[in-house]
């Protein structure tokens with residue numbers, strides 16, 4: 001469908017309203033030409049609530065007394081795309097570059113703390129948990145926190161049950177056999193992995209003073225959705241949530257460049273880590 005056709009399907013003032021609304025609720029910046037995205041994501045939400053159009057949906061949202069609808073709109077506009085061992089390189093480099101000196105440093109306490117800061121349905125946090133188990137750290141106190149803005153996706157993460165198509169993406173077959181059990185059509189992650197990860201709701205735009213300190217933070221494929229000021233604030237807060245010398249791992253299309261000059265860029269294999277002072 002062409003932009004000009006879709007653009008007629010929501011009034012310009014309502015497009016602006018939705019743009020501001022989504023920004024206020026999640027920090028996600030919607031460009032001015034994303035009519036098709038609104039259509040694809042929000043028309044089903046409107047239809048579920050027996051609203052005939054996006055304009056009708058906006059009227060309902062402006063009518064403040066409908067919290068479930070507000071939640072559904074933010075959920076629908078959020079991208080939860082993720083997979084096990086996404087991009088591979090950060091996990092490889094974590095294993096070969098970051099963990100060896102870190103394990104030396106923490107050998108006495110045998111405790112490591114990690115944060116998957118936009119955890120989606122949990123694959124990132126669980127990939128990390130499996131990698132650490134594979135490295136023989138089963139007798140260490142491993143604490144992995146997974147957080148996300150979306151309660152719906154966090155419920156999925158806690159359930160740790162994945163469809164065949166999801167375990168086919170990125171997960172080595174040996175890990176599937178070792179750490180999952182077949183449940184009907186799905187695969188259930190075993191308790192051995194699940195118990196190292198705790199999930200809770202957290203909006204990255206909030207103060208992180210009560211979080212951490214962490215040895216390593218994964219904050220991947222979420223900064224891209226925010227404006228420059230929000231990115232700067234989040235990076236500053238993440239820096240404060242790391243142990244001195246702790247590492248931040250960003251998504252492949254994200255960096256601290258022109259946003260935060262206090263992180264040290266550390267090339268590691270095919271990826272780059274960002275080390276706190």
Ligand SMILES: C[S@@+](CC[C@H](N)C(=O)[O-])C[C@H]1O[C@@H](n2cnc3c(N)ncnc32)[C@H](O)[C@@H]1O
Pocket residue numbers: 026027028078079080081082083086117118119120121124147148149150153202203204205219220221222251
């Ligand atoms: C594309 S997923 C990335 C998942 C995983 N980190 C990865 O790289 O595979 C982005 C996640 O960020 C979450 N998110 C969006 N805005 C957020 C915010 N303001 N605070 C916390 N999480 C947010 C979304 O709900 C979504 O699950």
